[in-house]
Amino acid sequence: MATIQDVAKEAGVSVATVSRVINGSSKVSPKARKAVLDAIRQLNYQPNLLGRNLRLMQTKMALVLLPTISNPFYSMIVKGMEDVAHKNGYNVMLCNTNSDVSREKVYLELMKNRLADGVIFLASEMSEEELSQIAMRFPVVQCCEYKEEARASHVSIDNKAAAYMAVKHLIKQGHRKIGLISCENSFISTKQREEGYKIALEEEGILVDLSLIKHGDYGFRSGIRAMNQFFIENNVPTAVFCISDSMAIGAIKSIWAKGLKVPKDIAVMGFDDINFASMYSPGLTTIAQPQYDLGCVSMELLLKVIGGEIIEPQTIYLEHELIIRESTLG
Amino acid sequence: MATIQDVAKEAGVSVATVSRVINGSSKVSPKARKAVLDAIRQLNYQPNLLGRNLRLMQTKMALVLLPTISNPFYSMIVKGMEDVAHKNGYNVMLCNTNSDVSREKVYLELMKNRLADGVIFLASEMSEEELSQIAMRFPVVQCCEYKEEARASHVSIDNKAAAYMAVKHLIKQGHRKIGLISCENSFISTKQREEGYKIALEEEGILVDLSLIKHGDYGFRSGIRAMNQFFIENNVPTAVFCISDSMAIGAIKSIWAKGLKVPKDIAVMGFDDINFASMYSPGLTTIAQPQYDLGCVSMELLLKVIGGEIIEPQTIYLEHELIIRESTLG
DNA sequence: TTGTATGCGTTATCAC
């Protein structure tokens, strides 16, 4: 494999000149430039970035930690991150953590070992303390999920306002007995969506009934189980707000199994607007997050932190949107 | 940031000894080892892999190029690749190509620039010629999709046999007029699934009727459109075999829109067994690929190619499975 | 068992 030395020799110039041609860093005579370019082509030279990165002490690589690539919700977010990164000469390294702290830490080693310039977390399992520690020493941005107390920037929607809007929509359809299928986790979005649900009810003078709040794990099956609970307890709401689309689809399956119809007997709404929400029958009413923009803004922020333009942690909220489909229109 | 020099000074030994302790490469006296370990802890030292990689001319990093992370089909494959990679001290770099050749090439530059030791392609858009060129110079494995003529290893199922099995199942259910919703692309899997479809029909003495073959793009909407074609042309089969689950779900939606039932009026089967296939109502009959194993075997193969254990291109087929659910049982 | 010295491929500083 040809090195910059070989190119210099072939072109009859010094390595410094070759480097200057490659990086356009300063003036080079047309004659020397041509000689270098010819030599590069001749030798099929590819710069070895290991050398450059070592010298520059940077890798133009950004880590993106996500719990799973099988959640379609992340796909557009990642696209946004990649587009912004590429526009700025950066590459993105996607890392599947499986919501496993130890796996997160393995990947973070890559940054600690200078193989990446910064990291974006999409739902970390680490403690606020650990996150703050890392953010003190390296460029860190949190996207969608975040730790409130961590001293690190974050970009997300206002989950409380979004859940509030969702429940208000159900109330407007005439529902008073509204169930919630939430999750038992420590995600800030969960906490905030529950808050939004409660505030919307209280504002209408509806008492928050804890027996109408069930829990799943975001997944389809857990949505079935949670909805079944209502039937088992013989305490069935006329509308159910699920904090994920997959659970909402599970809830619908459970409702059908009882011979009931959606939305005629029970209205169901989800959260996230995954692709499948519109593919389903009935189309699923849900809250759409600006996924692509969340990705773009997160990466822009990270690049600024890497560049040293931003020192203090930033908080950025983007707009969400209520998408009304058949599952709540009855 | 502390370097190996700092550690050496702190421990009162040479950098060589520190390096030896870190890599366990040769004998070090217990006393020196302890001094080094203490110094490392003291200084919170993290080796800079840029230096090591440059010196060793390897990165312990594998590139995985996939057309999109939003296709749930890839998720378990990637998991398998990651598990094997991690077990062998390797990291995986997921790269979203969006089925864009230029994007593929950008990522391949990372390998050409020595930032990765090898690459696994999941559905490349490059020509066989280009692929062969790259495989000549770098470790390359193709997973699931592959170019027949490319001189590079590949791991996949036997798509022809799988499609054959699928259509045979429909025939066994009593169907004779069986439609195919395929894709207009150059993927080998497409070609082979079409072949399997034809062979299964011919074997039963059923003439292959080209008007019963429609095309989509793997996606849900294209499944609707393709199925609609049958209705528009007033040439409706009693069973439809779709080469992707998403198209199958689209086909079902189209059938429902005509007031017909699945499988009572028309049986539908898919391919891939994505998670959603079992979540849907009716559950979708489909062909399951051993996704996790495909990933594992591909990565094992790549590591062997990187290690120089394998020189000649290998071809490995894994077993598929027919998953029978309600969408064809009527 | 340990230390010295060299080089991996690149960029940047300086002197010319």
Add this chain to the structure above:
DNA sequence: GTGATAACGCATACAA
């Protein structure tokens, strides 16, 4: 404009 050369952090051949 150009070239010689010193880093960047690490691993290792060789010498001791």
